[in-house]
Amino acid sequence: xxxxxxxxxxxxxxxxxxxxxxxxxxxxxxxxxxxxxxxxxxxxxxxxxxxxxxxxxxxxxxxxxxxxxxxxxxxxxxxxxxxxxxxxxxxxxxxxxxxxxxxxxxxxxxxxxxxxxxxxxxxxxxxxxxxxxxxxxxxxxxxxxxxxxxxxxxxxxxxxxxxxxxxxxxxxxxxxxxxxxxxxxxxxxxxxxxxxxxxxxxxxxxxxxxxxxxxxxxxxxxxxxxxxxxxxxxxxxxxxxxxxxxxxxxxxxxxxxxxxxxxxxxxxxxxxxxxxxxxxxxxxxxxxxxxxxxxxxxxxxxxxxxxxxxxxxxxxx
Amino acid sequence: xxxxxxxxxxxxxxxxxxxxxxxxxxxxxxxxxxxxxxxxxxxxxxxxxxxxxxxxxxxxxxxxxxxxxxxxxxxxxxxxxxxxxxxxxxxxxxxxxxxxxxxxxxxxxxxxxxxxxxxxxxxxxxxxxxxxxxxxxxxxxxxxxxxxxxxxxxxxxxxxxxxxxxxxxxxxxxxxxxxxxxxxxxxxxxxxxxxxxxxxxxxxxxxxxxxxxxxxxxxxxxxxxxxxxxxxxxxxxxxxxxxxxxxxxxxxxxxxxxxxxxxxxxxxxxxxxxxxxxxxxxxxxxxxxxxxxxxxxxxxxxxxxxxxxxxxxxxxxxxxxxxxxx
Numbered sequence: 001x002x003x004x005x006x007x008x009x010x011x012x013x014x015x016x017x018x019x020x021x022x023x024x025x026x027x028x029x030x031x032x033x034x035x036x037x038x039x040x041x042x043x044x045x046x047x048x049x050x051x052x053x054x055x056x057x058x059x060x061x062x063x064x065x066x067x068x069x070x071x072x073x074x075x076x077x078x079x080x081x082x083x084x085x086x087x088x089x090x091x092x093x094x095x096x097x098x099x100x101x102x103x104x105x106x107x108x109x110x111x112x113x114x115x116x117x118x119x120x121x122x123x124x125x126x127x128x129x130x131x132x133x134x135x136x137x138x139x140x141x142x143x144x145x146x147x148x149x150x151x152x153x154x155x156x157x158x159x160x161x162x163x164x165x166x167x168x169x170x171x172x173x174x175x176x177x178x179x180x181x182x183x184x185x186x187x188x189x190x191x192x193x194x195x196x197x198x199x200x201x202x203x204x205x206x207x208x209x210x211x212x213x214x215x216x217x218x219x220x221x222x223x224x225x226x227x228x229x230x231x232x233x234x235x236x237x238x239x240x241x242x243x244x245x246x247x248x249x250x251x252x253x254x255x256x257x258x259x260x261x262x263x264x265x266x267x268x269x270x271x272x273x274x275x276x277x278x279x280x281x282x283x284x285x286x287x288x289x290x291x292x293x294x295x296x297x298x299x300x301x302x303x304x305x306x307x308x309x310x311x312x313x314x315x316x317x
Numbered sequence: 318x319x320x321x322x323x324x325x326x327x328x329x330x331x332x333x334x335x336x337x338x339x340x341x342x343x344x345x346x347x348x349x350x351x352x353x354x355x356x357x358x359x360x361x362x363x364x365x366x367x368x369x370x371x372x373x374x375x376x377x378x379x380x381x382x383x384x385x386x387x388x389x390x391x392x393x394x395x396x397x398x399x400x401x402x403x404x405x406x407x408x409x410x411x412x413x414x415x416x417x418x419x420x421x422x423x424x425x426x427x428x429x430x431x432x433x434x435x436x437x438x439x440x441x442x443x444x445x446x447x448x449x450x451x452x453x454x455x456x457x458x459x460x461x462x463x464x465x466x467x468x469x470x471x472x473x474x475x476x477x478x479x480x481x482x483x484x485x486x487x488x489x490x491x492x493x494x495x496x497x498x499x500x501x502x503x504x505x506x507x508x509x510x511x512x513x514x515x516x517x518x519x520x521x522x523x524x525x526x527x528x529x530x531x532x533x534x535x536x537x538x539x540x541x542x543x544x545x546x547x548x549x550x551x552x553x554x555x556x557x558x559x560x561x562x563x564x565x566x567x568x569x570x571x572x573x574x575x576x577x578x579x580x581x582x583x584x585x586x587x588x589x590x591x592x593x594x595x596x597x598x599x600x601x602x603x604x605x606x607x608x609x610x611x612x613x614x615x616x617x618x619x620x621x622x623x624x625x626x627x628x629x630x631x632x633x634x635x636x637x638x639x640x641x642x643x
Contacts, residue, residue, distance in 0.1 A: 147332050150618050155577045162599035162607050166347040249459045256461045257584055259599050276465055276585075279473060280480075287469075291462050299457040 029311045039303035046297050050106040057099035062265070073278065076285050089285040091274060097285065100271060101293050107267040108294070111178060112247035115185025119247075120240055122186060123193025128224045128232075130194065131201025142198070145191045153188040157250055160184040161259050177261050181254060185247050192239055200232035238312060242305035245298045252294055268294045318630070325626055329619045334385075336615040340608035341384045344394070345377070347604055393609035398601050403609045407591055412493050413483055414583070414590035418575045420506050421514030426568060429518040433525025434557060437533070448522070455519035460578060464512040464585035471508060479505045481587035513582040517571050524567055528560035569625055573618040 030036055049056060059066050071094035074086050088097040130141040148156065161184045168176045204210060205228070213223045248268075254260035255269030256276075263270055268290045275287025351368050368374060372383060387393070393403040432452075436445040455463075472480035484501035486494040496502025532538065533556055541551045580592035587593070591610065598606035 147335060150332070150573075150622065151614070152574050152577045154581070155614065158580065158596070158599050159607060159611060162602055162604075163343055163347050165599075166343075166602040166604065245457070253459055253461060253581060256459075257581065257596055257599075259596075272462070272465070279465065279469055282473075284469065284473075287465060291465065295454075295458055295462060298459070299454065302453075302457050 030307070033307060035303060036307040039300040039307075042296060042300040043304055046105060046293075046300070047109070049102050050109045053099075053102035053106045057096075057102045059096045059099045061095035061100040061103060073281075073283050073286070075283070076289075088289045089283075091271070091286050092278060097271075097289055100266065101268070101290055104266050104268045104271050104290060105293060105297070107178075107261060107265060108248050108251055108269070108297075111181050111251045111261075111267060112185070112244055114182045115247045115251065116189065116240060116243050118182055118186030119189035119243065120193050120236060123190035124197050124229070124233075124236065126190065127194035127197025128201055128228060131198040132205055132220065132224050132228060138198070141194065145194055149191050153246070154250060154253060157184040157188040157254060158257075158259065160187050161254060165259075177265070181251055181260055184254070185250055188250065189243055189247065192243070193236055196235050196239060197232050200235065201228055204228050204231050234312065238305065238309045241301065241308055245301040245305065248294070248301070249298055268297075321630060322627065325623060329623045332619050333615060336612060337385050337388060338381070340388075340611050341381050343604055343611075344384065344608045345373075345380065347602070388609075388612055393612070394605040396598075396606050397603045398597070403605045406594060406606065407609060407613065408492060410589060410591045410594050412495065413588060414576060414579050414592060416496060417506065417509055417513060417579055417582070417588060417590060418572065420510040421512075422517070422568065422572060422575055423514075424510050425514040425517035425521055428514075429521030430525050430561075430564065432518075433522040434529060434552075436522065437526045437529035438552060440530075452519040452522055455515050460512060460516065460581045461585050463515055464508070464582060467508050467512055468585070478508050480508070483589060509582050509586045509588055512585065513575060513579060516578070517568070517575060520571070521564060521568065524564055525560055528563060529556060532556045532559050566625060566629075569621060573614070573621050576617065577614060 030040075054060070071086070071090050072092055074083055074090045074094075076087065076089040079089075086096050086098070088101070091097055091100060126141050126145075130138040161180055164180045164183055165176075168180070210223060210227055213227050218227075251260060251267060252269030252272065255267050256273045258273065261267045261270050263274060266274070271290035272287055272294065275283075275285075275290060278286050351364060351371065351373065372380060375383075391404045393407075395401065396403050396406055399406060432448055436448050439445050468480045471478045479501070482505060483496045484503075484505035485499040486496050486502055487498045488494050496506055538551060538556055541555050542548075546555075576592075579588075579590060580596055582588065583590045583592040584596055591613075594606060595610045597603070598610070
């Protein structure tokens with residue numbers, strides 16, 4: 001059959017992926033909710049700020065050549081004694097706070113993001129194994145999950161942080177801090193993914209296409225990865241969004257408590273912890289601006305996650 | 318019923334044993350306990366002798382059971398940084414943490430329940446909408462930011478309340494100290510209690526609101542209204558009473574989280590409790606304290622869960638039947 005005999009596919013009949021997206025319920029519910037649109041805009045803005053911080057930030061706060069101790073504790077530009085080159089003022093080492101926040105946002109999002117990805121990878125793997133294999137494996141994994149779920153994640157993250165630092169004692173703290181944090185967050189938050197994936201895997205396992213794949217003689221790992229995984233991944237995306245906010249809070253809390261990132265590579269939590277020391281001398285801006293940034297980030301991501309959960313849940317529509 | 322209790326007890330014991338295994342593994346394999354007790358120029362023979370006297374050359378399984386036996390007698394070893402028995406360190410700081418946890422639980426119940434009832438009854442009023450929005454922010458804000466905000470407002474700007482420590486404490490009996498009997502002790506409790514309780518408060522408010530809305534739709538409420546009972550009697554006598562069972566359950570289950578989250582609040586307010594001690598231990602990799610704290614907190618969590626489950630089974634026969642059938 002040559003190409004000319006076939007009628008050209010009209011865009012009405014076979015919509016492209018983009019057109020299907022424009023027509024979808026998700027987009028409609030997104031456009032209906034003003035709060036969600038604002039939250040998405042804020043998240044986008046913060047992500048761009050974090051991703052391009054070396055180019056957006058007026059100074060590099062970690063380059064000793066451009067930081068002068070004489071500039072320490074300068075108030076924000078609009079206050080008495082403020083200087084135009086430091087919009088949000090400077091911290092105790094003379095670093096431009098606006099630049100430090102952009103760099104800190106980047107560190108916070110990288111640690112939170114990697115932590116969530118690690119948690120999801122562990123959780124999805126264990127959930128698939130538990131749901132698909134069943135039996136002893138299932139009860140062992142789920143028992144561990146039950147025990148871990150009894151404790152608040154922050155406590156587990158603190159414990160893991162202490163243990164991992166005990167093991168890595170020989171290495172210098174600045175090199176390992178990020179990995180320690182990612183491991184702590186990853187091991188603290190995997191349970192929810194495992195439970196969700198296990199639940200959907202139990203349903204999928206008995207469907208015809210999985211039975212067929214098994215009859216054809218495909219090995220179990222291949223069935224789990226190629227056939228079951230794509231069908232159970234949906235709800236995971238929602239948890240991923242909500243957990244990003246939780247992971248960022250956990251990272252900030254650990255850094256604030258002094259067991260996270262050191263002041264030489266500060267995240268938002270480290271900046272807040274530095275600023276907290278200057279609260280009583282009246283230098284409120286060192287703690288206020290990183291704090292507000294963290295609060296806005298978490299609130300916006302939470303709002304986005306709430307909306308995504310409602311939009312993807314057909315029962316609530 | 319007996320079978321159910323036994324099974325539930327066995328489960329709790331199993332959880333405690335696995336936690337003990339983790340605590341033991343930390344204690345034994347993260348950092349060498351002997352290295353912390355000797356200096357660089359201690360002769361090798363003496364090091365070996367200390368190792369033997371601590372029983373560290375016994376088979377691991379023997380050491381594990383010895384660890385459990387000691388833990389059951391509340392002997393958790395000696396802290397690396399303080400060179401004091403861990404249990405006396407924890408015991409000294411327990412009253413501060415327990416008082417703080419109790420006050421913040423009280424705060425979250427006394428404020429959260431009325432707010433929940435109000436937002437359920439006056440759903441469309443502007444105040445209810447503001448409270449709802451505030452509760453969303455309360456859930457989103459990290460605990461330490463709330464603490465810093467309160468300190469800035471009430472200590473730095475207004476100078477009304479202290480920002481750190483317990484104030485003046487009174488000794489009761491041999492080891493309990495309380496801040497509840499002095500003015501400065503009570504004032505010192507206010508900000509930390511609010512900081513720690515705020516998250517639970519928003520949780521309870523949302524829970525009460527959801528439960529109230531559910532109950533208010535029930536038939537017996539409609540019937541009570543139809544009988545001509547006063548609105549107040551219906552709302553508080555019938556509706557609220559029936560929402561309180563799940564609320565109290567959740568509040569009880571949250572008690573453990575409050576004590577765990579006290580770590581953050583105690584750091585912000587330099588509150589001399591177990592949480593601050595635990596944090597110092599994490600910072601300095603003081604494994605005996607970390608392991609002991611883990612065991613204690615786990616015991617607390619497991620006991621609370623066990624009590625709640627048993628109470629539920631005692632109250633609700635249906636639950637007993639379904640759990641027993643498994």
